[in-house]
Amino acid sequence: MAEGPRPKRKREEEAGAAPHGGTVTAPFPLAELRLRRVLRESARDKAVFLHGEVTSPSGEGTDAVVILEKTPFQEEKVSDLLKKHTKLDLQMRNDIYSTYHLYPPVELSEIKTTVVYPATEKHLQKYLRQEVHLIRETWEDYKNITLPFIQSQSFSIQWVYNILEKKAEADRIIHENPDPCNGFVLVPDFKWNQNQLDDLYLIALIHRREVKSLRDLTAEHIPLLRNILQEGKEAVVKHFGVPGSQLRIYLHYQPSYYHLHVHFTALGYDAPGSSVERAHLLADVIDNLAMDSMYYQKRALTFALRADELLFKKFQEAGRV
Template identity: 60%
Template sequence: KIAKIYLVLFPMHLNHIFNSFLVCPATEKHVKKYLHQEVFLVEESGEDYRNLTLPYISSQSFSVQWVHNILEKKAEADRIVFEDPDPDTGFVLFQLQDLYLIAIVHRRDVKSLRDLTSEHLPLLTNIRSKGEDAIQRQYGIPPRKLCMYLHYQPSYYHLHVHFTSLEFDAPGCRVERAHLLSDVIQNLQADSSYYRNCSLAFPLRADDGLLLRFKEAGKL
């Protein structure tokens, strides 16, 4: 595996304006993700999820093999900061950037926030407590300076939790997509079926196939 280093130099007076993010290799999905497009805010009920979103997800070839490769140490093993190997409550804490990590669960039967019930509270509380401890040991960042959240909709359908420093402006951390882990835990403690039934809002780009499903159903 050959490492490549890219150096981009901006004029001094523009250094405070530009920020770069390299994706390699980039799939067609990655390219579309970073192209400018019109965006719509969709409000999805629990019924909408079951009748529109879930069938759409199931009909698409959204591969998460690369996630399985990380879990099985077949790829990117050097970026794993911590692992709890328990098959039910365990996870790997994977470093994306210095102040941006994700906890990827070992369980393969939970795709997203919508699948969570009170059954998964031990998993979520374990991720929170052990993730906080691992990040404090590795980076010296205390829990009160961490932001922990789940995306809905997620970029890939294998449950994972984002960990970022409050000082890091991570992509996708805006309120219409990010759900704080502490809020998720509290909601499930109050109602086991909360995320099976509640309405969730999220943005969809104009070229997203799921947006067409919502339009055809008269939901937009």
């Protein structure tokens, strides 16, 4: 199934408000969820995106998005998987080849579950299967279409500020450079459960608040970017034993939220958003800025947009699609 860049999971949208604002404290009532429809499924990511509804005692229904995702195998548990009361049903045998359905015990059958609750129509559209289009954005397009669109929208990034100010997730910070101009914090992304290194995923959030995306970067930001690249690699090898040569370190354009951040993923992990139409390697970004301070204010940038996204409609209205 052809898929566009899977939107990055915004923490204030998908984990509820509890980690950041403290407004959601009760566990999600999964047993009371009524399935409305399957928004999307991904065979590649072994994930399904569901639209459900929770009915309150008063009879009022509240929408929810539930994402079910198979977790990667953990090497240290494979032996248990093969030995601990695992049921094996033969499906087919042909010469030396055979296939089975394996039913592991409950403790080895984990499914990562992410909940957006209450969910708005915007959340539902975000995860609904959509046609995807490539956009070639010139600098003029950015000034006349993209930037006014960003400025007109109320994109909440309070969860980012909560992390930077240690109001939330302080215990999850892997590394921090506190310099207000050239510093950042490095935290695990919510897509990574930290149980194995195969799908390692961390995010570097800069302290500066005026830098929204790749388009804002100039040679002035090279010290900041070099700090992220060097200190980030050192922190990952120190904490997780993964060398820099086995990391993919990149920025998204378009990003899913407009506060500059850098992705650190395991090189062998086919992470969502790591495809060529969205990911820009940090080392290449630094080299480009060193050659030309205004590099990202001059060149055209290509990215994918879903057909239902407002920004895509803005490009359509401008005759650029």
